[in-house]
Amino acid sequence: MVETEAGRAHRRRELREFLMSRRARVSPAEAGLPEGGGRRRTPGLRREEVAVLAGVGASWYQWLEQGRDISVSPQVLDAVARVLRLSDAERRHLYVLAGLNPPPPGVEPGRRDMCDGLRRLLNTWMPYPAHIMDRYYNFVLYNDAAVSVLGMRSDVTHNCLVDFFTDPLYRSRARNWEHTARTVVAQFRAACSASPGDEGFQEVLARVKAVSEEFTRLWEERDIEDPGQIRKELDHPLVGLLCVEATALKVPARPDLTIVLHTPLDEANTAAKLEWLASPEGRRGAMYPVAG
Known part of the structure; x- marks a missing residue:
């Protein structure tokens, strides 16, 4: 202008x-x-x-x-x-x-340790899944619902991009995996494009290319998309279909972090199912352990 x-x-x-x-x-x-x-x-x-x-x-x-x-x-x-x-x-x-x-925004030295406040934010978002990742898509924090619904756990790579393409548990639950994969790759390319020459992005890129031909194929299509919202349809082993909308948010004080909040859509009685999964009865029936 x-x-x-x-x-x-x-x-x-x-x-x-x-x-x-x-x-x-x-x-x-x-x-x-x-x-x-x-x-x-x-x-x-x-x-x-x-x-x-x-x-x-x-x-x-x-x-x-x-x-x-x-x-x-x-x-x-x-x-x-x-x-x-x-x-x-x-x-x-x-x-x-x-x-x-x-x-580009930087991180103030006095605001580098915001984990307690961010953890309270994720816990307040219960019973809906929420997690935080760094600029390289590495997990930083996640709440219990992210474990029971998305399958986040300690025995995976702790990188959202790598796990998306390699974790069989998440893959088995994602009904619209192929459609979401294209968006995930396009958004990661946008993040890489915003930081040319950043070795951290290049390391993640090399890791996921080495383990996923599907990622490599989508990467070569060169689609690019800004982070925003992604519709996810998940087939949970206990409650069946879950329809959620994942929204990526930035915290100005910590521009190196992205908060991803999953909101239930008005379909498949998703909100009630998520509430049940977070209840004592739902936790007892969970097939996979919930992080404590």
Whole structure:
């Protein structure tokens, strides 16, 4: 979309206010500057200090903070972001205000351990299946319903893509496996395409190609599809047909993870069957152990 002159002026005003507010938050001591330097009229760093610490000209930084129409590069913005101690979200916001495409979201160091909160989310989703996988489709967490319905368990490869093509238990339950397989492969290609050269994706790709000719055939068709929703029809040994819709969700604070929630569809009395499977009676009748 073409930016209007009014929109450009608004963005530059926001850039000026944002940089001034972030600069005021950083003390000279936090920036590694020596104490002293005379009385400061305002808190935080001076413009000249930000420029020196970022390795840019004082005039250039002043123009940037004034919102002037100047050329900026990702490298320089990253240097300014480092000096101003911006979070990942603030750094991407700086890119947008400067008129550049923001970098992909990263994981804040303080948010790397969110397992307890995410586990509560999955347990709250009971009696419906839910699981979390990393960017390479490796299992991170799953609830009890994912075990009893989808067959997730500890003695498989722990990679959703590999298990989809190699786990005979899941294969025996999936009525629409062939149709779903095409979507799964197309979505994995989209993930690979978004991270060219990522060795983690290449390792998974090599693993699944080595064990599944079906995957290799579908991969060579080069279909590509963004993650979204997938209809699944499962033939469960205890309750028969289950019709669910799998929805892939992202958590902005953990862009490296994907939450997959399975919602019962209004078919085959699926919701009631899932509730029964999660009940004490259903657990006792389960053919496969439920993770504790």
